[in-house]
Amino acid sequence: MATQDADCCYQAVLTRDSRFDGVFFVGVASTGIYCRTVCHARTPQRKNCTFYPSAAAAEQAGFRPCLLCRPELAPGHARIDAAGRLAAAVARRIEAGTFVEQRFETLAQELGVSPRHLRRVVRQEFGVAPIQLLQTHRLLLAKQLLTDTTLSIVDVAYASGFGSLRRFNRLFQERYRLQPTQLRKKKSAVGQDCIVSEVAYRPPLDWQALLSYLAGRAIAAVETVEANRYCRTVHIGQQRGWLSVEPANNRAALKVAISVSLVPVLLSVLSQVKALFDLAAEPQQIAAHLGAMAQQQPGLRVPGAFDSFEIAVRTIIGQQISVKAATTLMGRFVESFGEPMSTPSAQLTRLTPTAERVAQVKVSAIASLGIVEKRAKTIIALSQAIANQTLSLVPGGATEKTVSQLQTIPGIGPWTAQYIAMRVLADPDAFPYSDLGIRQALGETSPQRILAIAAPWQPWRSYAVMHLWKSLERKPVSDAVPVQSARATA
Template sequence: MIERTRFRKARLARDARFDGLFFIGVRTTGIFCRSVCPATPPLEKNVDYFPSTLAAYQAGLRPCLRCRPESAPGSPAWHGTQTTLKRALRLIDNGEWRQQSLPEFAARLGVSDRYLRRLFQHNLGVSPLKYANFRRVLFAKQLLQQTDLPVTEVAAMAGFGSTRRFNTVFTELLNLNPRQLRRQQVQRRQKNPPHTQFQGRGLVVLLSYRPPYDWAGVRDFYRLRQIAGLEVVTDTSYSRSFSREGCEGTFTATHIPEKNGFRVELVLTQAEHTLALIQRIRSLLDLDADSIALSSHLADNPTLAQIKCGGLRLPGLWSAFEAGVRAILGQQVSVKAAHKLVTRLVSELGKPLTSSRQAKNTNHGEPGDDSPTVLFPEPAAVANSSLEFLAMPDKRRQALRLLAQHLLQKGNDPDQRQVSADRDYQDWLGIPGIGPWTVQYTAFRMGHPDIFLAGDLGVKNALKKLSMDSGQPAMLDSEDLSPWGSYATLLLWQSLSATPLITN
């Protein structure tokens, strides 16, 4: 009853802080909505509340065409589930299951297809294929409503092998024909031009978050560490290049606070990777964080209560390899020195971006502007280099090569290939030159929410400063900070007038 009262107040206030944390099912219309839906609120007696879009769909409801539940900040279905199911759901949510059969997908997870079907049916009430199709269809609906992409391209980007199959599954799950939805959207767009569209070879979508969002903090973190050619940071946007399984491209995320989201311009060479890339960008910008819960938790700590906390987000990196390399190059040196080393590494071993001219011809201006032009070095390039151009101890160069070799050897392991926010990278500790701080910092930059870097010099300096300011001992325990230790680390860094010395 308490939860229902809380949800009722949130939906009547259209409180964006609750967007994506629950969904509203309307019995009289048979649709489900976000808490921020602009439509006239239904009577409470006609409303049911659901924890996810999947739960609402299983109740026989269809997504609202006006508020677009598929565009809400994420609240993944795999929270609280057992390990195998969690890995399977994460792979599907990230667009990793495309061409494989169910037995092949199950083998990738180390289980039989029969066992995997039983896991899904018991925990979610649907088969693995139906869950995957549900996620693909919701992403396709987002593209149909937010862009002018041809239906054939939407089908490919959503991970369907053919337009015919896409039309069948879409109609079956949503009781709506894709082309019919597109026609309705064109009519709406003529009245209200959108923030999102399709331009040239670039896809532009709006990715939402739950406010508040500390864009200034994220921007400044990226700006201090941006690598020329790889990243571009402006007052309102973050751009970078990326590569993924033979696909490469660039994205620019422009903050639009009045929309509680980012306008993301994406240029890529292979359309079938679109879903996975959009999910990666969401994770990199930490768009799915629950600001209310984590801020309340940190504010309850007597030490952290001294620091203003609002809209904290973890600024991520594209890959674990990049995060590990930056961590190794940042060992025991200043941010400035580490930045110089990373810049040199990218300059020497980074591959020129073949799609850079395409990226510049969408919305970045004419060729020759400051768009990303180079990719971060691949593990093979680092493993096969002497790295003598890096002015640092031989042991640290060797650590870089060994890390690259380790990832190359683990290339067929699905847990190594997928980007996971809860991986702890403990298997790296066997590599000479890589210790606990490097592993923890890597996990932190990959979005792990619960990494408290107690031994970090910046954290120690921040606690010392808080103690001096308050006249009271400033102490923190990682267990008390859990499950948001990473945000406590970031908050302490931000409390310093100077940036922590050994983070990059």
């Protein structure tokens, strides 16, 4: 953190400003620990404070994580500048458990930069090298699991991404000067069918708006929204299971219950939950930029994707039809090609089919479900591109390249590609300008004029889209866009 920013950082610490929670951390020389800006411990004196752009940088400087504010629970930081987005792409891979140091050159190539440049921007943004960022993320997740769950020490080590219990124990003791068992608050449970974790966000978060959006598009047998909770089936690699998400009591966090069968892929599960609910967003910054548009609902988020392929297929099926019709067709699609499974909920009985499975399906089999043959062909072409690894729908990657690749698939035009960029690629500036809902909200039909109107909203046009769609819901029924014509329904 630049020296000239130090006084501003300290002011955020004095006021416990949640806008900066996870954006930077404060190291306290008098205690040897580092904290979040929202920590409720006694405020340290300015002379004892130094500021770091990441938890990893604070630990590299010799500080240990605070046991009160728990830095492992801090929300992520959504960067929007070019260098920041590259660094954030690396952080996403680390968070999802898919980062491999030995394949760093491949990742750099995927992002369209040299490995040297990518390492430089990671250090510039986070204050440490990628491998140090990786180690800190694993250790902090382990700390969280040790504190909040009944998993054995061995399970915690492997769930956090460590390939060796010995290495985990050594790093934990070196970095935190604690034995892992010292963080245990509960005895190991026998027969427990799930673990519970928390993921934080910066308020405000319009949970009801998120839940309403997902409920209207919930896929039968895969997803349900019950009262104030979102539930779904999950398959990642060879692991199968389920999860539920609901607000935590009196905290800016979501409580995530995850079946124990998913512990081996816990990193990916938590990362995908954060993506689905857009938890890295900085809502006050976004609302300030969008101005009057965001005044009524400043906590509005862009719903992401727990399963990238699932949302991409749902988007194709939803082209030019209503939400209800698209949801019905997607339910049939899952019923026909999805793998059956058992969960504690009688409503969750199927997994979304994988790209590899759908790539082998005949066009006639998909068309027989009531899906237009042209779209059936598009779904298979998309599936084959993903299965053949010629297309990757990974959030935080090279969005422009991926959007261009999507549009080479027959049946995928700008609207579909931009909607996928919004929800699957987590691009904060995606803008499906041809959407009929956007046209209705703006009272414009000219693409050129719509793009000109939207120009001041950059780099947050995805959030502007959500506000535009919401504005239609607030209009009198007689003024609202007919459901069947709103391509925003996907």
